[in-house]
């Protein structure tokens with residue numbers, strides 16, 4: 001465990017449990033995401049990974065325990081507030097806005113910024129127009145950085161899956177997050193795309209923390225700094241990828257099943 | 260310079276100002292040549308176009324449906340009418356702002372409970388509202404004038420306008436043209452506001468919520484606040500349109516705002532094309548022709564206009580129009596222009612290759 005690590009905590013799960021009727025989807029889960037750290041959350045299907053994301057984002061109330069973002073203050077934050085406070089999340093699958101162009105999808109990431117300027121915009125004042133133009137330019141920069149700018153004018157239905165995944169990341173980056181949460185970012189990507197993604201996420205670590213849920217073990221192992229392994233809602237192990245890959249409990253409960 | 264860079268410059272306010280201004284001026288020119296009756300019909304169409312636009316915003320942009328917009332019209336019309344009745348010298352713009360605020364407030368009152376309702380329940384709630392408005396107006400006689408309504412002074416034509424267009428002795432023609440021009444200018448201003456709203460961050464919030472509310476919430480959009488805001492704007496536009504319509508008629512009467520008007524508004528919106536400025540213009544144009552159309556069909560078919568069938572002729576005609584439109588242009592009459600627009604757009608790749616060089 002990173003007990004000796006002096007980096008500040010971005011997100012803390014503190015004895016979090018979530019109960020759906022008779023089912024404990026999360027059982028006494030405790031782990032931290034530190035500044036500039038990539039944390040991977042792994043576990044078999046139904047282990048509670050998405051539920052962990054949902055509690056972190058305020059979509060789901062924990063039955064007991066607390067989620068905290070020490071830099072944002074304590075207390076339960078609702079999704080709209082989290083976006084404004086710098087927590088960005090991609091949805092499992094893609095979750096793009098289907099009737100809007102790729103560029104607009106990315107611009108949507110800026111919805112939570114202060115100073116919407118609705119009145120200025122309605123009156124057609126130049127400052128409102130300039131603001132919108134700056135957003136477009138910024139969104140384009142993200143698309144260029146991810147190498148998908150030529151798709152800017154396309155609708156989500158007309159782009160390859162790998163591109164759509166990048167669009168959802170560009171949209172999250174538009175939120176200027178301090179914590180980026182990625183739900184299965186690698187699913188459906190081919191080898192070369194995976195490589196691009198690995199580099200991208202490592203690059204992002206310079207400016208934010210990353211928490212990701214992933215099934216693709218090769219991808220996770222070479223990417224993350226810290227792994228949290230869930231099984232039936234419980235953390236059965238956590239530590240560096242190397243420790244985890246030799247942990248007998250994990251091999252028995254998860255890696256063995258998965259292979 | 261890569262071609263996609265040009266995207267960041269698209270949709271500037273300038274192009275919207277030019278489009279709305281051009282259409283407004285064109286329509287003003289048309290009013291010069293129209294006979295007085297046609298001018299009045301055009302004025303009514305302009306007022307209704309404002310209401311359709313507000314409804315189109317609600318349905319097309321926020322994905323909500325309302326059968327209450329005739330009620331919001333009535334609220335705007337009565338607010339303006341009651342005020343203008345007591346303060347006859349108030350400038351038109353003030354009266355219309357009052358209608359806008361009153362309409363918007365009524366929208367807020369309806370929206371707050373409605374944001375918890377979806378689909379048919381929401382439609383039912385708004386339906387109940389517009390059904391309640393007419394009886395309310397008929398009962399509070401001391402304020403609303405009851406069945407008879409409120410009579411207003413007709414809008415006065417300025418002398419310079421009479422001299423400019425009709426010489427000294429054609430004041431009836433001049434008045435019809437003047438009121439039509441006023442209506443067109445008010446509509447132009449409201450269309451300009453809506454065009455800007457469409458392309459603002461608030462406009463984007465609407466579409467985010469409509470497309471994918473979970474993702475929208477993740478982007479920091481407040482769902483209830485956004486849906487409420489959609490209603491308020493829609494109702495404010497209805498308020499202005501309703502007030503303008505009544506000022507043109509120089510009276511506010513309960514029978515102007517029956518429940519069926521809400522259905523007519525929805526029909527006109529769908530006929531024109533949901534969620535677009537041009538669709539609302541087309542809806543307004545159809546409305547301004549509708550009285551004539553009904554009269555023609557009645558005389559062609561020999562139906563007595565006062566008979567049961569004749570009285571419902573408008574509904575029948577709109578119904579047929581709606582079916583025909585749904586078959587040949589399911590996205591509204593406005594979509595018929597897209598082949599034209601594609602021709603226009605075909606020029607863009609040329610400039611793209613130029614920029615890539």
Ligand SMILES: Nc1ncnc2c1ncn2[C@@H]1O[C@H](COP(=O)(O)OP(=O)(O)O)[C@@H](O)[C@H]1O
Pocket residue numbers: 020023025043044045046047048049050051052
């Ligand atoms: N809203 C819910 N209501 C009831 N049970 C749920 C709900 N969401 C998830 N679950 C259950 O909780 C468990 C964990 O689910 P999930 O977090 O989606 O797992 P993972 O993402 O690891 O595959 C599963 O057994 C799932 O069926």
Ligand SMILES: [Mg+2]
Pocket residue numbers: 049050051092
């Ligand atoms: Mg999952």
